[in-house]
Structure formats: structure tokens, C-alpha cells
Amino acid sequence: MESLGEVLKSWPPGGGMNAQADKLMSELLADPLVRQFRAKHPELDNRDIKINLNRVYQYVKEQSHCAACPGIERCPNDFEGHYTVLECETLNGSVQLYDRKAPCAKLTARQTEQSIRTRVRSFYVDESSLHRGFSADDIMNTDPERMLAVGRLFSYIKTTKERGLQQKGLYLVGHFGTGKTFLMCYMLHELAKAGLSGVIVYMPEFVEDLKAMLDQPSRIRETVELMKETDLLVFDDIGAENLNPWVRDHVMGTILNYRMNRKPTFYTSNHDLEALERHFSFTNKDGDEAHKGQRVMDRIRPFVEKVWVNGNNKRGR
Structure with a gap:
């Protein structure tokens, strides 16, 4: 017209x-x-x-x-x-x-989605995983074997929306490809709708990037501050990184020491908590340092609920 x-x-x-x-x-x-x-x-x-x-x-x-x-x-x-x-x-x-x-409703929906995207940051994690926007039914029905884990995640999201940030985060552990990373991305996306900020970090690449930033202290400081202050922090695939004492003690230690009793931290891993402690206790530079591994785990274990994620390997589908 x-x-x-x-x-x-x-x-x-x-x-x-x-x-x-x-x-x-x-x-x-x-x-x-x-x-x-x-x-x-x-x-x-x-x-x-x-x-x-x-x-x-x-x-x-x-x-x-x-x-x-x-x-x-x-x-x-x-x-x-x-x-x-x-x-x-x-x-x-x-x-x-x-x-x-x-x-119109379409413009409002687009503005809402853009606002959500500004609240969630990712480091080395596929953005499509972060914003795929599967429905709750899709997530529940994708793999019946992980239904218990999905139910616990939904319960956590609901409680956080109703009561605010929880003291404890979640530790998702399971075999390769069971959807742990995607479940964490879904959680960040859903809680961003409630106004919470989030960061998800793929640990293997993050640690290597930190090592390359040793001559850029201001950039390291900005990254650490972001991870300390965000409402929701996810360390993805923790235990798969090539650890060194500096990353463990001065980066991870600083972030976790600040967040405990303040804001929840979340993890995905192929290792249970005992195996993760062994991982943190050994570095190629200093060898076995059990007390330092325990120190890190004292900032993780009491502040997470372990959730086993069963299911089939979905990678490559």
C-alpha cells in the first residue's frame, strides 16, 4: 500500500x-x-x-x-x-x-535476544552452542539417559530465578559428548533472561592463551576481574588443560578465592572431583604438589553439587 x-x-x-x-x-x-x-x-x-x-x-x-x-x-x-x-x-x-x-513483537524479541547476548561472554566456546535456544522439551527429549541431569539443571535455573544467585554451582561430570557444555550454555542463556551476567571459558585453550599473555599484565588483569565479578562463571572441560603452577595458583586460585561464598561457579569435566584433585596436584614444572592441588579443591568441592551426565556421544552427529 x-x-x-x-x-x-x-x-x-x-x-x-x-x-x-x-x-x-x-x-x-x-x-x-x-x-x-x-x-x-x-x-x-x-x-x-x-x-x-x-x-x-x-x-x-x-x-x-x-x-x-x-x-x-x-x-x-x-x-x-x-x-x-x-x-x-x-x-x-x-x-x-x-x-x-x-x-512490534518481533522487534521486542530481537531486542531481548540482543540484550541477552550482551550479558553472556564466551572464551573459546562455540557461539552457536551458547545461543541455539533449544526449548526445554527438546533438551529433555534429546537423550533419555541424561534426563536426571537435565531435571536437576532445570530445578537449579528455577530456584535461581525465584531466589537469586545460589551459593553453590554445579559440577557436570560425564563421558565425552554427552552434552555437558550445551547444558551449561542453556543455563547461561536462560538466566541471562532474568538479568544475570555469565561467562563460559573453554579451559584447554584459555590456559594456553594465558601463557601467551604473560607480557600483557593489564589484559590478564582485565580477564581475571571479569571472571571474578560475573554472576555466573563456567569452567568448561576443566581437567583437560595443560596446567602450570602460575595458572593454578595465581589465576585459578585468585578467581576461585574471590568467588567462593559470593557467586556460584560451574564446571564441566570428564573427571570426577578426586581425579581433578590429582590433576591440580601435578604440573610438568614442579611435579607432585598434593597440598597445592588440595588448596584449589578446597575452593571447588564445598561449593558445587556434582551432577553425573549420562548419555550417548553426540559429537559428529
Whole structure:
């Protein structure tokens, strides 16, 4: 549908213009949207409609576009993602018709999704995993063997939404490819809707990147501060990294020492907690240091609930 200005340009001069205007007026008065609006506002008469012909025309045109929406990226309305709304009131016996622009549901959904994305950061984790947006039914039915783990995750999300940040996080442990990382991404995405910030870190690549940043102390400091302060922190595939004493004691130790009793930390791993302690107790540089492994685990074990994730290996499907 053209704009009213374009319609007016196509009208013939003289008496023909009046005939065209009367035809347009009749079409608008017969439109179901206008009929419905006038039923809500019986004080409106034909003269009021004629005085506000441009507003009424724009209202009908944009509502028509929305009814056959081609998608937010191809929105044909004057302001992308918005449509005209009419409002009517009577002041001192005079009927006044106003219009305003309202955001459509698709624009609101896109803005909400963009807001969610700004709350969640990932380091070396596939962004598609973080924002795939599977429904709860999809997650529950993908693999019946992991149903208990999924149920516990849903319960954790629900409790956090109702009561705020929990003291304990979750430690998801299981074999390769059972969906531990995706479950954590789903949790971050769902809790971002409730306004919580989150960071997920793929440990093997993160540790190697830290080693390469030794000559960039300001960048390391910014990264550590981000992980200390985020509401939800996920260490993905912990225990698979090539550990050194500096990362263990000065990076991991600093982050975990700050977060315990403040904010929950989450983990995915192929190792149970006992095997993870052995991993933290040995480095290629200093060999076996059981007391240092125990020190790290004292900042992990009391602050997580271990959840075993059963299921089939889904990688490569």
C-alpha cells in the first residue's frame, strides 16, 4: 500500500480529486480495523475521520503490513519494527485523534535476544552452542539417559530465578559428548533472561592463551576481574588443560578465592572431583604438589553439587 502522499499525487486535478477522496474515505470507513476502532470510540464521526485521514490511512496501511509480516529485516513500515497505533480522547467536547508508533513483537524479541547476548561472554566456546535456544522439551527429549541431569539443571535455573544467585554451582561430570557444555550454555542463556551476567571459558585453550599473555599484565588483569565479578562463571572441560603452577595458583586460585561464598561457579569435566584433585596436584614444572592441588579443591568441592551426565556421544552427529 502506498503512502497517502503518493496516492494524492496520482489523483486527477479538479472535481476528480474530490471523487477519489470520497472513494478513499469510503474504503477506510469500510475497513474492519476502522470499524473496530470506531466501535470502541462511538464519539468519532465521519468528519473526525476525514480531518485525520492521513493518520487513519497510515494506521490501516501499517496494520495491513504487520498482518502479512515479511520479517523484521524486510519491514515495509516507515519505522522498522514499529506500527501506527490510534488513540482517541475528548477534550472540552472536541474529539481528538492521536497516533503513535509502537514496537512490534518481533522487534521486542530481537531486542531481548540482543540484550541477552550482551550479558553472556564466551572464551573459546562455540557461539552457536551458547545461543541455539533449544526449548526445554527438546533438551529433555534429546537423550533419555541424561534426563536426571537435565531435571536437576532445570530445578537449579528455577530456584535461581525465584531466589537469586545460589551459593553453590554445579559440577557436570560425564563421558565425552554427552552434552555437558550445551547444558551449561542453556543455563547461561536462560538466566541471562532474568538479568544475570555469565561467562563460559573453554579451559584447554584459555590456559594456553594465558601463557601467551604473560607480557600483557593489564589484559590478564582485565580477564581475571571479569571472571571474578560475573554472576555466573563456567569452567568448561576443566581437567583437560595443560596446567602450570602460575595458572593454578595465581589465576585459578585468585578467581576461585574471590568467588567462593559470593557467586556460584560451574564446571564441566570428564573427571570426577578426586581425579581433578590429582590433576591440580601435578604440573610438568614442579611435579607432585598434593597440598597445592588440595588448596584449589578446597575452593571447588564445598561449593558445587556434582551432577553425573549420562548419555550417548553426540559429537559428529
